[in-house]
Amino acid sequence: xxxxxxxxxxxxxxxxxxxxxxxxxxxxxxxxxxxxxxxxxxxxxxxxxxxxxxxxxxxxxxxxxxxxxxxxxxx
Amino acid sequence: xxxxxxxxxxxxxxxxxxxxxxxxxxxxxxxxxxxxxxxxxxxxxxxxxxxxxxxxxxxxxxxxxxxxxxxxxxxxxxxxxxxxxxxxxxxxxxxxxxxxxxxxxxxxxxxxxxxxxxxxxxxxxxxxxxxxxxxxxxxxxxxxxxxxxxxxxxxxxxxxxxxxxxxxxxxxxxxxxxxxxxxxxxxxxxxxxxxxxxxxxxxxxxxxxxxxxxxxxxxxxxxxxxxxxxxxxxxxxxxxxxxxxx
Numbered sequence: 001x002x003x004x005x006x007x008x009x010x011x012x013x014x015x016x017x018x019x020x021x022x023x024x025x026x027x028x029x030x031x032x033x034x035x036x037x038x039x040x041x042x043x044x045x046x047x048x049x050x051x052x053x054x055x056x057x058x059x060x061x062x063x064x065x066x067x068x069x070x071x072x073x074x075x
Numbered sequence: 076x077x078x079x080x081x082x083x084x085x086x087x088x089x090x091x092x093x094x095x096x097x098x099x100x101x102x103x104x105x106x107x108x109x110x111x112x113x114x115x116x117x118x119x120x121x122x123x124x125x126x127x128x129x130x131x132x133x134x135x136x137x138x139x140x141x142x143x144x145x146x147x148x149x150x151x152x153x154x155x156x157x158x159x160x161x162x163x164x165x166x167x168x169x170x171x172x173x174x175x176x177x178x179x180x181x182x183x184x185x186x187x188x189x190x191x192x193x194x195x196x197x198x199x200x201x202x203x204x205x206x207x208x209x210x211x212x213x214x215x216x217x218x219x220x221x222x223x224x225x226x227x228x229x230x231x232x233x234x235x236x237x238x239x240x241x242x243x244x245x246x247x248x249x250x251x252x253x254x255x256x257x258x259x260x261x262x263x264x265x266x267x268x269x270x271x272x273x274x275x276x277x278x279x280x281x282x283x284x285x286x287x288x289x290x291x292x293x294x295x296x297x298x299x300x301x302x303x304x305x306x307x308x309x310x311x312x313x314x315x316x317x318x319x320x321x
Contacts, residue, residue: 007094022086023300030210030283031309036204037197038262039319044193046238047265
């Protein structure tokens with residue numbers, strides 16, 4: 001997820017700090033790394049979305065093409 | 076013992092993030108529920124090695140990851156099934172399938188071993204990704220602590236459509252009564268087959284994302300320095316990059 005070399009990463013950090021401050025970078029990095037892990041929990045366990053979430057997100061899942069993801073068809 | 080001191084990082088990392096990561100990292104070196112400390116540290120090492128695997132890179136580029144054959148470029152002394160889980164989950168998680176999982180657990184790994192391996196894997200991913208993101212060098216692998224796994228399997232498991240049974244919300248036995256407090260989001264339940272290890276990941280999520288009570292309140296940002304929409308935009312972007320439908 002953090003590909004592209006250290007120079008590119010350093011530039012990204014600087015841009016985030018400019019936009020939301022150092023505390024914002026700390027939290028943005030925390031969210032990104034947490035979801036880098038959460039995604040792997042979801043995909044490696046095949047945990048389905050709840051019926052409620054499927055219903056509530058039906059319109060924008062279709063609009064954003066999310067239903068084309070391979071894991072959308074799980075199990 | 077590794078102490079998570081982020082003072083060398085270019086930014087001031089929150090103490091609760093460092094504390095949750097340190098707790099999880101040290102626990103990786105100890106015997107778990109189904110894996111020894113040595114196996115768990117080997118998993119962490121292989122997680123770090125997997126991105127450089129030539130077979131994984133070829134699979135990532137192929138139309139189907141199951142069309143590419145070959146042996147992984149592995150460094151850890153782990154069974155082949157564990158190596159395959161680590162490499163595929165690290166490098167191409169969006170294309171894992173139930174038939175693949177069923178092949179793994181059929182005579183190769185138990186479902187408990189599989190989930191514990193996944194938990195150690197994602198703890199490593201979370202910690203390493205965070206360190207890299209804030210400009211801190213990767214932490215030394217945890218020290219291995221000798222001993223046997225507990226081999227404790229929770230009661231009251233249910234089939235909720237995932238690859239493995241889970242502890243349902245409101246269905247935890249006495250030993251896991253604290254697990255969801257009281258509601259268990261899907262991601263929490265997904266790894267609840269190994270509750271002692273799952274708690275380590277819940278700690279990471281509480282510190283790095285937010286506690287479930289805040290997650291369920293769409294107006295809350297959990298006290299973070301960025302807004303809830305910003306939080307969810309980052310989460311969605313990462314998930315899109317990983318090809319994660321969930």
